Amino acid sequence: MKPLFPKKDKNLDLCIGCGVCVALCPDNSLKMIINPYGEYNPVLYHDCKTECGICINVCPFGEKNPDEDVIGQQLFGNVPGIQHKLETGFFLNTYVGYSKVNEHRNLGASGGMATWILENLIKDHEVDAVICVTKNLDPNKLFKYTVFSSIEDIRKSSGSTYHPVELSEVLKYIVDIPGNYAIIGLPCFVKAIRLSQLYNKKLRKRITIILGLTCGQLKSVNYTTYLSTLAGLEEKPIQVQYRGKDSEKIASNFFFSAMDKKGKEKKLFWNEGVAEAYLNRWFTINACNYCDDIFAECADVTLMDAWLPEYSLDSKGTNLILIRSIKVKRLLEKGIMLKDINLDTIPIDMVIQSQKGLITIKRKYLAFRLYLNKKNGKKVVKKRVNPVRMKNPFLRNEVIYKEQMRIISRTYKKGENDIFRDDMEPILHLLRKNETYLKIIMLPIDIIQFFQRKIRSLLYES
Numbered sequence: 001m002k003p004l005f006p007k008k009d010k011n012l013d014l015c016i017g018c019g020v021c022v023a024l025c026p027d028n029s030l031k032m033i034i035n036p037y038g039e040y041n042p043v044l045y046h047d048c049k050t051e052c053g054i055c056i057n058v059c060p061f062g063e064k065n066p067d068e069d070v071i072g073q074q075l076f077g078n079v080p081g082i083q084h085k086l087e088t089g090f091f092l093n094t095y096v097g098y099s100k101v102n103e104h105r106n107l108g109a110s111g112g113m114a115t116w117i118l119e120n121l122i123k124d125h126e127v128d129a130v131i132c133v134t135k136n137l138d139p140n141k142l143f144k145y146t147v148f149s150s151i152e153d154i155r156k157s158s159g160s161t162y163h164p165v166e167l168s169e170v171l172k173y174i175v176d177i178p179g180n181y182a183i184i185g186l187p188c189f190v191k192a193i194r195l196s197q198l199y200n201k202k203l204r205k206r207i208t209i210i211l212g213l214t215c216g217q218l219k220s221v222n223y224t225t226y227l228s229t230l231a232g233l234e235e236k237p238i239q240v241q242y243r244g245k246d247s248e249k250i251a252s253n254f255f256f257s258a259m260d261k262k263g264k265e266k267k268l269f270w271n272e273g274v275a276e277a278y279l280n281r282w283f284t285i286n287a288c289n290y291c292d293d294i295f296a297e298c299a300d301v302t303l304m305d306a307w308l309p310e311y312s313l314d315s316k317g318t319n320l321i322l323i324r325s326i327k328v329k330r331l332l333e334k335g336i337m338l339k340d341i342n343l344d345t346i347p348i349d350m351v352i353q354s355q356k357g358l359i360t361i362k363r364k365y366l367a368f369r370l371y372l373n374k375k376n377g378k379k380v381v382k383k384r385v386n387p388v389r390m391k392n393p394f395l396r397n398e399v400i401y402k403e404q405m406r407i408i409s410r411t412y413k414k415g416e417n418d419i420f421r422d423d424m425e426p427i428l429h430l431l432r433k434n435e436t437y438l439k440i441i442m443l444p445i446d447i448i449q450f451f452q453r454k455i456r457s458l459l460y461e462s
Contacts, residue, residue, distance in 0.1 A: 013286045013287070014061040014286065014287045014290060014381070015039075015040075015041050015042070015059075015061070015287060016060060016061065016188045016189075016192075016218060016285060016287040016288070017032070017039055017040030017041060017164055017166055017218075017285065018040075018060065018166060018167055018188060018189050018192045019032045019040065019042070019166030019167045019168035019169075019171075020058045020059075020060075020167055020168070020171065020189075020192040020193065020195070020196050021042050021054075021055035021056075021058055021059060022042050022055075022166075022168035023167060023168040023169075023171035023172050023175075023196070024054050024055065024058050024171075024196055024199060024200060025048075025054065025055055026050060026052060026054065027048055027049050027050045027052075029044055029045065029046055029047070029048045029049075030042045030043065030044060030045070030055065031043060031045050031168075032166045032168055034164070034221060037220055037222070037410045038164070038220035038221030038222040038223075038225070038283070039164060039220045039221075039285055040164045040165075040166045042055070054199055057195065057198075057199065058192055058195040058196045058198075058199060059192065059195075060188040060189070060191040060192040060195065061188070061287055061290065061381070062195075063381055063382050065195055066195070067384060068089060068191060068292075068293050068297040068298055068384070069089070069297075069384065071191065071194050071195075071297075071298050072084075072089045072090050072297050072298060072324075073090075075090075075194070075298065075324070076090040076092075076324045076325075077090070079092060079324065079325070079326060080326070082324070083348075085348060085352070087294060087295070087352050087355075087359055087363075088294070088295045088297070088322060088348065088351070088352065089293075089295060089297030089298075089324075090297070090324050091295075091322050091323070091324060091348060092323050092324050092325070092326070092329060093322075093323050093329055093345065094320065094321065094322050094323075094345065094346050094347070094348050094351045095319075095320070095321040095323075095332065095343040095344065095345055095346060096306055096311065096318060096319070096320050096321070096343070096344055096345075096346040096350075097111060097113070097318065097319060097321075097341060097342045097343035097344055098110075098111030098112055098113065098316070098317065098318055098319060098341070098342055099111060099112035099113055099115065099116040099340065099341050099342075100339065100340055100341060100342055101116060101119075101340050101341075102155070103155070104116050104155075104158070105316050105317060106245065106316070107155065107158040107159065108158045108159060108317065109158075109159055109160035109242075109243045109254075109305070109317065110251075110303075110304075110305045110306070110317035110318060110319050111306070111316075111317050111318045111319035112158070112317070112319070113303055113319040113321060113341065114158075114184060114211060114213075114303050114319075115154060115155060115157075115158045116335065116340065116341060117211060117301065117303075117328070117331065117332075118130045118132065118154050118182060118184065118211070119151050119154050119155070120331055120334075120335065120340075121182050121209060121331070122149065122150075122151060122154070123151070124331065124334075126180070126182070126208070126209065126327065126331070127179075127180045127181055127182045127208060127209060128149060128179035128180050128181065129147050129148060129149040129179060129181055129182075130147075130148050130149075130154060130181065130182045130183070130184070131145055131146070131147050131148070131170050131174075131181055131182070131183040131184070132145070132146070132148065132154070132157050132183070132184045133145055133146075133157065133161045133165050133184075134146045134148075134153075134156065134157035135156075135157075135239060137238055137239060138238070139236040139237065139238050139261070142163055142224065142237070142238075142239070142240060143161050143163045143164075143165050144165055144169075145165055145166070145167055145169065145170040146170070147170055147173055147181075159241060159242070159243060160242050160243045161242060162218075162219045162223060162224070162242045162278075163219065163221065163223070163224055163240075163242075164218070164219075164220060164221060167185075167189060167192070167193070170183075171193075171196065171203065174202065174203060174206050174207065175200065175202045175203065178206070179206060180206060180208045181206055181207050181208065181209075182207075182208065182209040182210070182211065183207055183209075183210055183211070184210070184211040184212070184213065185210070185211075185212065185213070185296075186212070186213055186215040186218065186296070187212060187213075187214075187215055187291065187293035187294075187295075187296040187297070187298075187299075188215075188218075188287070188291060188293070190210055190212045190296050190298045190299045191293065191298050193207065193210060193298075194210075194298045209300050209301075209325070209327065209328070210298070210299045210300050211299055211300065211301050211302075211303065212295070212296020212297075212298070212299025212300075212301070212302040212303070213296060213302070213303055213304065214294060214295060214296065214302065214303075214304035214305075214355060214358060215291075215296075216278075216288075216357075216358055216361065217278075217281060217284040217285070217288040218284070218285045218287075218288055219278075219283045219284060219285070220283045220284075220285060220410075222283045222409070222410075222412045222414075223277065223278075223282070223283035224237065224240055224258075225412075225414050226277060226282070226283065226412060226417065226420070227256050227258070227268055227273070227274060227277065228240065228258040228266070229414065229415065229417050230268060230273050230277075230417060231256065231257070231258055231266035231267060231268035232266045233258045233259075233260055233264065233265075233266045234260075235260040235261065235262070235264075236260065236261075237258035237259060237260055238259060238260060238261050239258070239259045240256070240257065240258045240259070241255075241256065241257045241258075242254075242256055243255075243256075244256070244257050244267070245315055245316065245317065246269075246315065247315050247316075248315070249269070249315055250312060250313050250315060251305075251311070251312050251313065251314055251315050251316070251317050251318070252270065252307070252312055253269055253270045253271055254269070254270055255267045255268060255269045255270065255274075256268045256269075256270075256274050276428075280402050280405050280406075280428075280431070281402045281403070281405065281406045282405055282406065282409040282412075282424075283406075283409045283410075283412070284406050284409075286406075289366070289369055289403070289406075290366065290369070290381055290383065291362055291366075292362050292363060292366055292383050292384050292385060293362070294355055294358050294359055294362050294363075295322055295355070299324070300323070300324055300325035300327070300328050301321060301322070301323045301324065301325060301328040302321070302322045302323075302324075303319055303320070303321055304319070304320045304321075304322075304351075304354065304355065305317070305318070305319070305320070305354070306318035306319060306320045306354060307354045307355070308350060308353065308354050320346065320351050320354055321343070322348075322351060363385055364390065364395075365390075365395075365399050366383060366385055367385040367386060367387060367388040367390075368388065368389065368390045368395075368396065368399055369399065369403075370383065370385070370386070370387035370388075371387040371388055371389045372399075372400075373387070374387045392438075392441075394434050394435075394437050394438040394441070395438070397430070397431075397434045398431070398434060398435070398438070401427050401430055401431045401434065402431070404427050405424055405427050405428075405431075408420075408423050408424060408427075409424075411423075
């Protein structure tokens with residue numbers, strides 16, 4: 001088997017592992033594998049006869065492919081009442097709230113609204129089936145995309161997943177089996193699906209609703225392995241939960257849990273080591289370094305956590321929702337009328353504020369990454385930001401230190417947590433010092449922004 005993208009192409013290793021190229025290949029020359037770093041990659045398992053280039057044309061990181069601005073304009077540009085912002089792309093309405101139905105909120109990562117929307121698309125016969133990520137109970141493949149047509153199965157799939165999954169099997173299913181489908185995914189996956197619809201009429205006709213999720217980064221298999229070992233699980237997990245809720249903790253201090261085949265379960269809270277691995281970009285796929293899509297701009301509706309002071313203390317979780325589709329707008333309005341969901345409108349600026357950190361990473365830090373590539377003679381990929389050297393030296397250091405740790409994390413091997421920690425500690429020490437200096441110089445700005453948010457909130461309430 002040969003890699004689809006040979007190293008000589010100098011593509012900066014920008015495969016996100018979505019599997020759309022495998023599904024669309026007319027020659028069936030490709031299949032998805034987990035590479036030595038725990039990441040999905042497509043490989044050629046027999047020579048390509050057609051050389052049609054569709055595999056490149058549906059890649060969400062393909063340089064010559066339409067970007068989110070172009071795709072968004074085609075999809076939503078003529079929707080009555082639609083608006084646009086650089087950070088969010090197109091938007092029709094924005095809401096904050098949660099589902100009041102059954103265990104939606106308790107089982108979901110935040111307010112349970114993704115589950116509510118998927119269930120009601122089925123109930124209202126808007127779609128025949130929904131496609132989402134679910135647990136697989138296979139230690140070698142813990143999660144997978146699955147087609148569901150029952151409410152019970154949809155509910156079982158609730159919760160966030162920080163583990164590689166790919167779309168090839170479910171997209172082939174849609175092509176083979178007529179019907180209307182809804183699908184949920186990360187921004188890069190959503191974009192890849194939209195690109196696939198340009199080349200396949202059945203996908204264009206049958207995928208009628210796409211839900212998007214805001215995303216900071218996609219993790220390799222080794223992220224789960226590391227956290228399971230750190231939590232104290234000795235054997236390979238067969239089941240994991242990434243965002244368990246504890247009524248005695250604030251919403252942001254959720255827990256990771258892992259269970260082995262004997263039923264032994266271990267937990268690890270966000271503040272006990274999960275945050276360190278996640279926020280420092282350990283086990284993050286390199287393509288995530290070059291993503292500029294914060295709000296899943298190609299989706300009909302985007303869901304996210306309400307990371308705002310007004311909501312983050314509620315351990316049950318709260319959703320922010322950004323909609324671009326009139327069909328989804330009507331669905332939510334019906335839910336509000338029936339009192340199935342507790343939703344209020346919220347200003348778009350507050351939605352943007354909730355993802356302030358993510359915007360910094362995907363715009364300001366991305367611009368600096370492009371600058372570093374240009375400076376170091378590497379290929380500079382075309383993005384919606386230009387290469388720029390950040391003025392703040394402490395922010396520059398943060399990007400550099402975290403990238404060094406991300407690269408080291410690719411060498412991680414199960415059971416070697418102590419060795420891994422020893423490798424990371426010198427850089428962590430530098431990062432901690434850097435963060436201390438950064439907090440000091442940013443304090444006046446943070447105070448000003450705090451009062452600006454308070455004033456905006458008061459003006460909105462009045």
